[in-house]
Amino acid sequence: MSENPRQPVLEPEEIAALMEKIAPNEQAQAIFATLPPIPQPEHVEAFSYESEGPEGPERYPLYAVIQQHLCEHLREHMNDTFQRTITLDLDGMTQAPYEELITSEDSRVYLVFDCEGFGLMLVIVDTRLVVTYVDALLGGNGEAHNGMDELSPVEERLAVRFANALKGMLEEAWKPIHPIKFKLIKVETDVDFLGVASVRESCFKTTYQIKLCKDVQGNLNICYPRTYLEPILNELRNSAQEAPASMDEAWSRDLLNCLQDAPVELRLEMGTVPMLVRDFLTLKPGDHLPIYKREIDPVTLWVESEPMFQVMAGQRDGSLAAEIVAIKKTGGKS
CATH class of the missing domain: 2.30.330.10 (SpoA-like)
Known part of the structure; x- marks a missing residue:
């Protein structure tokens, strides 16, 4: 074996020429390679970027005002219909996909309304509430009885009375903020025939909890697809203090009477x-x-x-x- 040291294949001039042609990123990598290793933490949790979804009803103060107005109208109407004090409270406002709103094992009645310039919206009422309401219309005492999970043909026809009464209450609730005319399209018990929105469309849902008597209670849900509210979302974002106040006629009369007695x-x-x-x-x-x-x-x-x-x-x-x-x-x- 030869003891002569091994000579490089490339001449020094060739090596220098190649080094001059190294890209800047390769030079940086070579510099980092000479540095000591950076200590790493023992436990590293995965980080994920969460995309913020569309704003829910809590970001729209005037929307909450409208739902509170509707709660008052509903309570007054129920008290008059049943001739007794009914417990009715606003139980919350949420945002959920349309498919989630119409998916339930409970027996429910669906009221579909059309509003010119806005589209379709949906009201979901537990069947037992509708049956008890119809019983009160027919002169009953509005108490619980058997067969409250489905509507008879007569009850289906009289459910339209409730829907029309609710139509008037919806219009009154919206009137001070943005007047809307509601038109009843159908009263349904089968979700396959609703066609209010696409299954994934985001909707605002307001839930009212109603207790008619000891054995009869349930929910009434007001559902607005987001596309329905889209034209007026900026208007609904205003604070409640900016809501146009309705004229108090009694207060106006009293003020005028006081002014008439002032000396001049x-x-x-x-x-x-x-x-x-x-x-x-x-x-x-x-x-x-x-x-x-x-x-x-x-x-x-x-x-x-x-x-x-x-x-x-x-x-x-x-x-x-x-x-x-x-x-x-x-x-x-x-």
């Missing part, structure tokens, strides 16, 4: 006299001030600081008086 000062102005300060300082009893107005010219009657009427000055029953001949400035409601 009237002042008759016969005319004005322009004068220099030096002439004013020389005024004394017996001097006459020229008022450039004829006897037949009307003068101004002031109410507080506002010129309100043109009047003719004169006498009546031996006293000075003023006859109103024209209105210079109209006030508020007379």
Whole structure:
């Protein structure tokens, strides 16, 4: 074996030329390779980026106001129908896929409404609530009885009465915020014939818990597909303080009555006299001030600081008086 040291295959000049052609990233890798290893933690948890879904009903204050208004209308209507105090509370507002809303093993009645410019929305009512409601319409006491998990033909027809009453309550609840006209399309018990939205479409659901008597209680769910609400979501995002308040007629009458009893000062102005300060300082009893107005010219009657009427000055029953001949400035409601 030869003891001569092994010679490189490439000449030094060739090696230098190759090193000059190394890309910057390869140079960086070579530099990092010379560094000591970086200590790693013993336990590393996986990190995943979560995409934020569409905003739920809690982000829209005026939507919550509408649902509270509907709760009040429902409670009042139920109390009148059953002639007793009914327990009815708003049990929550959530967002869920349409498929989840219509999937249930409980017996339920589905009311489909169409709203011009918005599309279809859905109301889901437990069947036992509808049966008890119909019983009260027919003169019953609205108590529990057998066969409450399905509707008879008569109950199906009378369920339309409940749907129409609910239509009016929905319109009243929306009226102060954004008036919407609801039209009843169908009353169904089979979810396969609803066709309100696609199965994955996100919906706002408001649940009302209703207790009609000791043995009859259930839920009423108001469901709006997000595409239904899309045109007015920005409007619903406003705070509740920005909601247009409805006029309180009784309060307005009381305020008007109080204002009518308030004292007011009237002042008759016969005319004005322009004068220099030096002439004013020389005024004394017996001097006459020229008022450039004829006897037949009307003068101004002031109410507080506002010129309100043109009047003719004169006498009546031996006293000075003023006859109103024209209105210079109209006030508020007379």
